[in-house]
Amino acid sequence: MRTAHLIYFSPTGTTRKVCEAIAQGFGAKKVIHYDVTLPDSEFDTILTDGVAIIGIPVYAGRIPELCLQRLRAITARQIPAVLVALYGNREFDDALVELRDLSVAKGFNIIAAGAFIGEHSFSTPTQPIATGRPDAEDLKQATQFGQQVATKIASNHFDTPDMDGQVPYKERPNFGGKAPQTDVEQCSLCGRCAEVCPSGVIAVADSVTTNAENCIMCCACLRACETRARSFNHPWIEEKREILHKNCSVPKAPKIFI
Numbered sequence: 001m002r003t004a005h006l007i008y009f010s011p012t013g014t015t016r017k018v019c020e021a022i023a024q025g026f027g028a029k030k031v032i033h034y035d036v037t038l039p040d041s042e043f044d045t046i047l048t049d050g051v052a053i054i055g056i057p058v059y060a061g062r063i064p065e066l067c068l069q070r071l072r073a074i075t076a077r078q079i080p081a082v083l084v085a086l087y088g089n090r091e092f093d094d095a096l097v098e099l100r101d102l103s104v105a106k107g108f109n110i111i112a113a114g115a116f117i118g119e120h121s122f123s124t125p126t127q128p129i130a131t132g133r134p135d136a137e138d139l140k141q142a143t144q145f146g147q148q149v150a151t152k153i154a155s156n157h158f159d160t161p162d163m164d165g166q167v168p169y170k171e172r173p174n175f176g177g178k179a180p181q182t183d184v185e186q187c188s189l190c191g192r193c194a195e196v197c198p199s200g201v202i203a204v205a206d207s208v209t210t211n212a213e214n215c216i217m218c219c220a221c222l223r224a225c226e227t228r229a230r231s232f233n234h235p236w237i238e239e240k241r242e243i244l245h246k247n248c249s250v251p252k253a254p255k256i257f258i
């Protein structure tokens, strides 16, 4: 039982960090990563032993659609699973129950779940939203959560806890049409933005082009750009960023369901 299958979609890396801390607390001897973030990372896998830690970022209170599609490729034969919803200090709404329902349908037996906080994708240095999260305290709590999971399994308890969230889930908004831009003066055409893009919408040739229609607005390209040539200043984003910066400035604490 000491193999941990880490299954996650994590464009800006915060979901991954928390999943890793949980695996560490769990005392996993072997950790196998199923990083489904990038377009070429679709695993067609059936898991038959060990424990799964499944992490998703929260987008509009739900699981991002692209992430849902990629997670569907992984199936289990009733192995225990721990669920993680990573959110940007607003709310996680129905994302955890949506992940529970998907995971049950894919053959996982949910024994624990947690909602953790990570820096919001829309956060900037001038308008920070949960900057620095998950911080040392978050990661400590994630590690302790992993220990609690190990104890639960050792005592042969495999029940599914109640968790926050509603069915039917919140309606998923259509975000399409907005994407970060490249400042040609700053851009070195290194191609890093295209490499880290989960939806494969960035093309780099003599200049950088972005197909905004399929952009999921994760902002991985902004974080990866070493020359800070990428920015996301669409008026819709500016407005959201302002609201989130104002209304979500009080740090929330991780919430555990076990």
Ligand SMILES: Cc1cc2nc3c(=O)[nH]c(=O)nc-3n(C[C@H](O)[C@H](O)[C@H](O)COP(=O)(O)O)c2cc1C
Residues within 6 Å of the ligand: 009, 010, 011, 012, 013, 014, 015, 016, 056, 057, 058, 059, 060, 061, 062, 086, 087, 088, 089, 090, 091, 092, 117, 118, 119, 120, 121, 122, 175, 216, 217, 218, 219
């Ligand atoms: C399109 C979009 C919608 C988001 N919606 C929410 C939300 O409803 N609630 C929230 O607290 N954070 C929200 N976030 C922030 C992410 O949940 C947060 O940045 C998360 O840490 C990203 O995970 P990652 O680092 O693994 O990519 C949203 C981010 C994006 C890009």
